[in-house]
Amino acid sequence: xxxxxxxxxDAPIIRLMLKDILTDAGYEVVKExxxxxxxxxxxxxxxxxxxxxxxVMPEMDGIQALEQILKFDQNAKVVMVTAVDQREFLMKAIxxxxxxxxxxxxxxxxxxxxxxxxxxxx
Amino acid sequence: MTKHGSWFSGQGxxxxxxxETVTPDRKEIAVGMADxxxxxxxxxxxxxxxxxxxxxxxxxxxxTGGLLHLMMASSKGASKINNFKKAKYADTGILELxxxxxxxxxxxxxxxxxxxxxxxxxxxxxxAPIGENNQQAVKEIxxxxxxxxxxxxxxxxxxxxxxxxxxxxxxxxxxxGHEFEEY
Amino acid sequence: MxxxxxxxxxxxxxxxxxxSIDKSSQVLSKMIKSGASIELEDVYMADISRVTEExxxxxxxxxxxxxxxxxxDAPFKFLFYVNTKDSLVLTDLMLRREIGLTKEFNLxxxxxVQELGNILASAISNIFSTDFQISMKPKPPxxxxxxxxxxxxxxxxxxxxxxxxxxxIQSIFRIVKFDIHCSMFIMPLGKSEQIxxxxxxFM
Numbered sequence: 001x002x003x004x005x006x007x008x009x010d011a012p013i014i015r016l017m018l019k020d021i022l023t024d025a026g027y028e029v030v031k032e033x034x035x036x037x038x039x040x041x042x043x044x045x046x047x048x049x050x051x052x053x054x055x056v057m058p059e060m061d062g063i064q065a066l067e068q069i070l071k072f073d074q075n076a077k078v079v080m081v082t083a084v085d086q087r088e089f090l091m092k093a094i095x096x097x098x099x100x101x102x103x104x105x106x107x108x109x110x111x112x113x114x115x116x117x118x119x120x121x122x
Numbered sequence: 123m124t125k126h127g128s129w130f131s132g133q134g135x136x137x138x139x140x141x142e143t144v145t146p147d148r149k150e151i152a153v154g155m156a157d158x159x160x161x162x163x164x165x166x167x168x169x170x171x172x173x174x175x176x177x178x179x180x181x182x183x184x185x186t187g188g189l190l191h192l193m194m195a196s197s198k199g200a201s202k203i204n205n206f207k208k209a210k211y212a213d214t215g216i217l218e219l220x221x222x223x224x225x226x227x228x229x230x231x232x233x234x235x236x237x238x239x240x241x242x243x244x245x246x247x248x249x250a251p252i253g254e255n256n257q258q259a260v261k262e263i264x265x266x267x268x269x270x271x272x273x274x275x276x277x278x279x280x281x282x283x284x285x286x287x288x289x290x291x292x293x294x295x296x297x298x299g300h301e302f303e304e305y
Numbered sequence: 306m307x308x309x310x311x312x313x314x315x316x317x318x319x320x321x322x323x324x325s326i327d328k329s330s331q332v333l334s335k336m337i338k339s340g341a342s343i344e345l346e347d348v349y350m351a352d353i354s355r356v357t358e359e360x361x362x363x364x365x366x367x368x369x370x371x372x373x374x375x376x377x378d379a380p381f382k383f384l385f386y387v388n389t390k391d392s393l394v395l396t397d398l399m400l401r402r403e404i405g406l407t408k409e410f411n412l413x414x415x416x417x418v419q420e421l422g423n424i425l426a427s428a429i430s431n432i433f434s435t436d437f438q439i440s441m442k443p444k445p446p447x448x449x450x451x452x453x454x455x456x457x458x459x460x461x462x463x464x465x466x467x468x469x470x471x472x473x474i475q476s477i478f479r480i481v482k483f484d485i486h487c488s489m490f491i492m493p494l495g496k497s498e499q500i501x502x503x504x505x506x507f508m
Contacts, residue, residue, distance in 0.1 A: 012412050012413060056442070056444065082427075105332065152362050154357035156354050156469070172451070173462065193465065207353075244459050280455075298451045
């Protein structure tokens with residue numbers, strides 16, 4: 001059975017790009033979310049195997065959503081996918097429990113290897 | 123391939139609501155933000171605007187008029203020393219336009235009619251009703267000065283392109299995504 | 306301000322402009338997997354009436370623009386825009402598919418410009434953080450599709466409400482293979498002038 005993934009990003013084109021990459025690699029994208037709040041609500045509902053999470057999003061940013069998801073489920077796998085390449089954000093995400101931190105623009109291989117590595121930790 | 127340059131050519135003093143007289147052989151003159159241009163037929167005065175308001179004043183008898191491109195309703199609180207731009211505000215800008223038409227062409231407000239355009243809400247995440255405030259202020263100030271508004275096209279969420287023909291007093295107005303309409 | 310301080314600020318601005326624009330062209334090229342050259346790189350003070358008048362005279366295009374506020378120690382406003390028809394090509398480039406598949410301006414074309422703006426603005430804030438230890442973070446973009454003059458006016462309007470002259474860092478990139486021109490603007494706000502003083506300490 002395919003591993004289930006939620007993709008959270010406020011840009012529809014990035015959600016489409018990630019969905020294409022993940023689907024081609026055999027994963028199932030069960031939900032696309034446009035902000036952190038929607039990502040958290042969807043996580044609680046669907047309990048996916050992994051979430052890809054942007055940081056800069058309206059309503060609730062990705063760092064806040066990461067925190068909420070990991071409070072809810074300390075075993076959640078969340079891979080940050082963001083254009084913000086700053087130590088402060090990287091350290092905060094990793095300290096909170098993000099599995100990986102991918103900087104945009106990303107290569108397909110980088111996304112797949114991060115997802116495989118995160119799911120391989122089970 | 124077109125050679126691109128910076129927008130700013132470095133010319134012009136900017137600052138004090140400078141007017142530029144439109145001479146008959148200059149076909150189309152553009153009015154930037156917080157500025158006024160006046161002139162006579164056969165010239166055309168044009169502008170493009172979003173939340174700002176264009177106030178076109180015209181004397182059909184003299185085929186003379188002017189366009190004010192204003193940004194804000196009130197100059198209250200603005201520092202009036204050091205490069206104060208009267209054309210930025212409805213209250214000072216409309217008076218400045220009237221003053222220039224009187225001083226340069228001898229027109230008084232009895233001979234003038236107004237057409238007003240703009241006041242759109244282009245950026246949806248802007249909470250302050252700038253466009254609406256501008257609309258309200260312009261209507262009030264024109265009324266206070268006894269100038270009738272012959273036509274108006276206001277509001278919406280897209281930009282306006284205005285061409286004010288001093289030969290006829292007609293204003294062609296195009297809202298983004300639509301054709302020109304005549305007012 | 307003393308003349309030598311003005312010279313230092315001027316050099317700081319040019320350094321910021323150079324680093325930001327160089328990084329942006331690299332990031333843009335990587336995002337669309339196609340070379341983007343820098344056609345224009347300029348820093349200037351502009352009178353709000355004159356510069357908006359010149360945009361009206363020079364530009365008569367329909368564009369899609371992404372506005373991003375960079376908040377933090379050095380607040381900036383960022384703008385990235387491209388002709389509406391060229392946004393369709395950028396969409397196909399970003400999605401790595403055949404050029405021409407995106408035939409009309411739709412959600413993905415708008416999103417392509419939104420995300421390019423986000424990535425470029427973030428790249429610039431990353432430089433401030435890494436090279437100058439100045440913390441900056443982009444806010445979510447706002448996108449509009451309108452006349453080029455409107456996009457520029459709405460970009461400068463907040464600053465123009467407060468002052469009559471604005472400082473602008475402008476660049477134009479050319480995506481060589483497709484002859485697409487993209488415009489990018491960076492405008493320092495308020496307390497960024499203090500930051501420029503701080504940056505001179507690195508020079």
